Amino acid sequence: MKRNSIFVGLLVLIFGLSLLFVSGCATDQAVKSETIKTDAIQADASMKDILADETAKSKAGWVAFQKEEAARKMLLAEAAAFKDIQFAFDRYDLSPEARNMLGGLADWMSKQAGWVLTIEGHSDNRGTLEYNLALGERRAEAAKTYLTGLGLAEKRVTTISYGEEMPLDPANNEAAWAKNRRDHFLLVLK
Amino acid sequence: MRKTISFLIFSMVFWCSSAACGKVYIDINSPAFQKFPVAIPEFRNLGNTEPGEDLSAWFADQLSRTLNITGFFKIISPDAFLEDQDSAGITVGEIDFSNWSSIGSDFLVKGGFSYDGKNLAVEFRLFDAIEGRFLTGKKYWGKSEEKKVMVLKFADEILLALTGRGGVFDTKIAFVGKEGNNSEIYTINFNGSDPVKITAYHSITLSPQWSPDGSKIAFTSYKDGNPDCYIRDVVSGTTQKVSSFRGLNLPASWSLDGRKILMVLSKDGNEEIYIKHLGSGRLQRLTDDRAIDISPTWSTDEKRIAFVSNRSGSPQIFVMDSDGSNVRRLTFQGSYNSSPCWSPDGTRIVYEGSSNGRFQIFSIGENGDNFMQLTFEAGGGESPSWSPDGRYLVFSSKEDGRERVCVINANGLNLRVLPGIKGVESFNSPSWSRHLDLY
Numbered sequence: 256m257k258r259n260s261i262f263v264g265l266l267v268l269i270f271g272l273s274l275l276f277v278s279g280c281a282t283d284q285a286v287k288s289e290t291i292k293t294d295a296i297q298a299d300a301s302m303k304d305i306l307a308d309e310t311a312k313s314k315a316g317w318v319a320f321q322k323e324e325a326a327r328k329m330l331l332a333e334a335a336a337f338k339d340i341q342f343a344f345d346r347y348d349l350s351p352e353a354r355n356m357l358g359g360l361a362d363w364m365s366k367q368a369g370w371v372l373t374i375e376g377h378s379d380n381r382g383t384l385e386y387n388l389a390l391g392e393r394r395a396e397a398a399k400t401y402l403t404g405l406g407l408a409e410k411r412v413t414t415i416s417y418g419e420e421m422p423l424d425p426a427n428n429e430a431a432w433a434k435n436r437r438d439h440f441l442l443v444l445k
Numbered sequence: 446m447r448k449t450i451s452f453l454i455f456s457m458v459f460w461c462s463s464a465a466c467g468k469v470y471i472d473i474n475s476p477a478f479q480k481f482p483v484a485i486p487e488f489r490n491l492g493n494t495e496p497g498e499d500l501s502a503w504f505a506d507q508l509s510r511t512l513n514i515t516g517f518f519k520i521i522s523p524d525a526f527l528e529d530q531d532s533a534g535i536t537v538g539e540i541d542f543s544n545w546s547s548i549g550s551d552f553l554v555k556g557g558f559s560y561d562g563k564n565l566a567v568e569f570r571l572f573d574a575i576e577g578r579f580l581t582g583k584k585y586w587g588k589s590e591e592k593k594v595m596v597l598k599f600a601d602e603i604l605l606a607l608t609g610r611g612g613v614f615d616t617k618i619a620f621v622g623k624e625g626n627n628s629e630i631y632t633i634n635f636n637g638s639d640p641v642k643i644t645a646y647h648s649i650t651l652s653p654q655w656s657p658d659g660s661k662i663a664f665t666s667y668k669d670g671n672p673d674c675y676i677r678d679v680v681s682g683t684t685q686k687v688s689s690f691r692g693l694n695l696p697a698s699w700s701l702d703g704r705k706i707l708m709v710l711s712k713d714g715n716e717e718i719y720i721k722h723l724g725s726g727r728l729q730r731l732t733d734d735r736a737i738d739i740s741p742t743w744s745t746d747e748k749r750i751a752f753v754s755n756r757s758g759s760p761q762i763f764v765m766d767s768d769g770s771n772v773r774r775l776t777f778q779g780s781y782n783s784s785p786c787w788s789p790d791g792t793r794i795v796y797e798g799s800s801n802g803r804f805q806i807f808s809i810g811e812n813g814d815n816f817m818q819l820t821f822e823a824g825g826g827e828s829p830s831w832s833p834d835g836r837y838l839v840f841s842s843k844e845d846g847r848e849r850v851c852v853i854n855a856n857g858l859n860l861r862v863l864p865g866i867k868g869v870e871s872f873n874s875p876s877w878s879r880h881l882d883l884y
Contacts, residue, residue, distance in 0.1 A: 385740050
């Protein structure tokens with residue numbers, strides 16, 4: 256910045272001298288050129304202030320952003336920590352463990368106003384595909400009914416059934432079937 | 446195709462058609478039915494030119510395969526043939542039938558062809574080898590590439606002559622093919638030829654249902670997120686979204702006039718059965734129960750509907766009048782019965798039921814009579830669908846965790862697995878078309 260202003264000053268001086276040489280009203284021009292020089296220096300100073308200010312601000316912003324990011328990550332981790340709930344074959348009633356989990360979820364959502372929930376209902380691959388779609392739907396609806404019963408606003412919860420189409424474990428044994436008969440909870444910050 | 450092949454019945458069928466002259470056909474749907482033993486020696490080249498490929502063996506082999514697929518024929522191995530094929534002819538006077546009856550072949554098909562470098566003329570003759578009688582014959586003219594169609598057409602004639610009704614070579618089966626968690630709709634001909642991929646949504650697509658004229662397939666797809674119902678026009682290739690309520694939009698059977706379709710919707714909070722009038726879009730709700738009501742199927746006269754409900758605790762088959770009244774429970778055997786399909790003759794309903802931890806195909810009369818188990822395979826059977834003539838069932842069966850599409854005769858015999866499709870891991874939800882204008 257400084258080098259620039261010296262350069263500008265020099266230029267102005269040369270320009271001024273040359274004007275002095277050719278015309279009688281050179282003095283006024285030279286004074287004016289001084290003003291410009293002063294302006295340039297002032298501008299330089301104010302730029303410094305702005306820069307300093309910006310840096311301070313962005314530092315604060317960065318810290319705030321870091322904090323927000325950490326909080327967001329924590330919320331995301333919390334949101335992702337709500338595990339699937341399982342169901343018995345051809346059933347859609349909630350187990351005590353499922354109710355317990357849903358209680359925690361309702362509590363969390365009551366504190367996190369911006370979040371909405373999608374409940375995905377799933378079945379194992381035994382029996383008819385269409386009936387399994389209905390089972391998945393019933394399982395998702397059972398969880399939704401329980402959550403709204405705990406005071407969660409209905410508009411914050413949607414359900415979808417995937418029936419037997421998206422198994423967690425594609426194997427055909429009791430352990431895999433038990434894993435696949437589930438509700439999966441998808442929390443999204445709106 | 447129908448127009449390009451001209452054909453001619455070149456000799457009168459000895460037996461006139463069924464009841465009029467008291468012909469009694471064997472009941473091929475009976476569990477006691479014994480397959481028709483038939484011999485099909487190589488066809489004779491009746492022309493002066495060589496076709497450039499071994500058509501003699503090709504026709505015999507292709508007709509054998511085709512008849513074998515019907516499940517009603519026992520093809521006699523050529524190893525057992527006694528006849529000197531170089532000298533024997535293809536008409537009654539030229540055949541020594543004892544050569545055939547003595548090897549257990551009750552029936553004999555003989556044929557010949559001539560090829561002029563462009564067009565093919567083929568004669569087929571069916572004989573009763575026991576009585577030494579000509580039963581039926583046809584001659585077809587067409588291009589060389591139409592020879593497969595000629596074989597299908599004569600196989601149809603053989604079925605007509607021996608059973609009083611033609612076959613289902615002019616039908617297709619629609620089903621779902623799965624690749625990972627994605628699934629698409631496919632169709633394939635009854636004989637396993639010509640697989641066609643109908644959808645390519647890279648999503649979950651389910652439950653194909655043929656319209657009665659075969660021009661459309663209704664199905665459900667998650668391609669826009671929700672399980673919405675679509676109708677694909679398989680002729681024009683266009684697709685229309687017909688139902689997209691929140692929740693399930695599942696198509697079931699179509700009415701015979703193609704103007705209504707049974708549907709399952711869960712828009713009002715739980716799964717209920719509706720009739721959708723396709724012209725006006727009007728919905729007519731048939732069930733009103735807090736239980737799951739799903740998988741409706743019309744009786745042939747459309748006066749009644751069989752469906753699945755768990756209103757008595759577990760999924761069972763129920764029957765109601767087509768306006769939703771007069772609901773009664775049909776199945777009482779087993780704790781899980783679903784996926785009903787009403788037979789074309791209206792006499793029985795097939796469904797899948799759990800039996801010793803597996804799902805198998807059962808059938809039952811509308812009044813709960815004639816209960817019987819049709820499949821006993823280790824892989825079980827699910828989602829049965831009738832052929833339009835009521836002689837076959839198609840269903841899915843599990844093997845090594847993968848599902849495949851199988852066809853059995855209505856008496857439960859003669860299981861045939863439809864060929865796989867490259868890149869597709871698993872197949873389910875087969876739906877049989879009615880007769881189409883294929884050939």
